[in-house]
Amino acid sequence: MKFLELNKKRHAVKKFNDKPVDLKDIRTAIEIAQLAPSANNIQPWKFVIVKEKKEQLAQSLPALNKVQVEQAQYVIALFTDTDLVQRARKIARIGSKNLPDDMIAYYMETLPARFASFDDKTKGEYLALNAGLVAMNLVLALTDQGIASNIILGFDKTVANEILDIDERFRPELLITVGYTDEKLEPSYRLPVDEIIEIR
Numbered sequence: 001m002k003f004l005e006l007n008k009k010r011h012a013v014k015k016f017n018d019k020p021v022d023l024k025d026i027r028t029a030i031e032i033a034q035l036a037p038s039a040n041n042i043q044p045w046k047f048v049i050v051k052e053k054k055e056q057l058a059q060s061l062p063a064l065n066k067v068q069v070e071q072a073q074y075v076i077a078l079f080t081d082t083d084l085v086q087r088a089r090k091i092a093r094i095g096s097k098n099l100p101d102d103m104i105a106y107y108m109e110t111l112p113a114r115f116a117s118f119d120d121k122t123k124g125e126y127l128a129l130n131a132g133l134v135a136m137n138l139v140l141a142l143t144d145q146g147i148a149s150n151i152i153l154g155f156d157k158t159v160a161n162e163i164l165d166i167d168e169r170f171r172p173e174l175l176i177t178v179g180y181t182d183e184k185l186e187p188s189y190r191l192p193v194d195e196i197i198e199i200r
């Protein structure tokens with residue numbers, strides 16, 4: 001599918017039908033989504049595919065988002081890894097057969113030293129930006145397979161880890177609902193492009 005066509009096809013879908021989604025298709029979409037760029041190629045994301053705990057998660061949400069999560073076949077909870085030092089070492093460890101020696105040293109030494117100097121705000125922005133990029137890739141990858149989705153920021157981040165039994169090291173960023181829809185979707189409004197461009 002052409003990029004423009006794909007983007008025009010993607011909508012925030014808030015009503016889903018009962019048609020099941022194949023878990024394999026979600027796995028494929030995540031595999032494609034993780035081709036997203038990330039700062040230092042740190043790939044700080046974790047995708048938690050929620051089915052059994054979906055109802056419990058829904059109960060913690062504000063009303064409009066609750067219905068979406070209840071109707072969705074799956075919810076993908078996107079987390080980021082707040083332990084960037086360990087993340088860098090994990091990349092070095094798992095990638096050891098594929099990475100040249102200088103990159104291993106980069107992940108084992110250079111990056112951990114840099115991450116150690118991050119304050120909470122810097123780290124929070126770093127994680128959120130990378131999460132946004134992979135989330136966008138994910139909804140486009142789902143769209144490409146004819147699967148509808150919505151990105152949800154309106155959820156209680158203080159209870160998500162406990163509900164989903166995810167270590168506090170991982171920070172909840174977004175929920176992505178997944179399903180099929182019978183809705184006839186109209187493109188939502190966008191500002192004229194010249195309103196958002198400045199040339200210096």
Ligand SMILES: Cc1cc2nc3c(=O)[nH]c(=O)nc-3n(C[C@H](O)[C@H](O)[C@H](O)COP(=O)(O)O)c2cc1C
Pocket residue numbers: 010011012013014064065150151152153154155187188
């Ligand atoms: C970061 C982010 C957070 C969002 N949070 C919510 C949300 O909590 N609930 C919801 O119904 N939609 C949410 N949306 C969907 C937006 O409402 C939707 O993307 C926007 O209206 C544009 O419509 P479109 O995606 O169909 O182009 C969110 C979208 C993004 C990108």
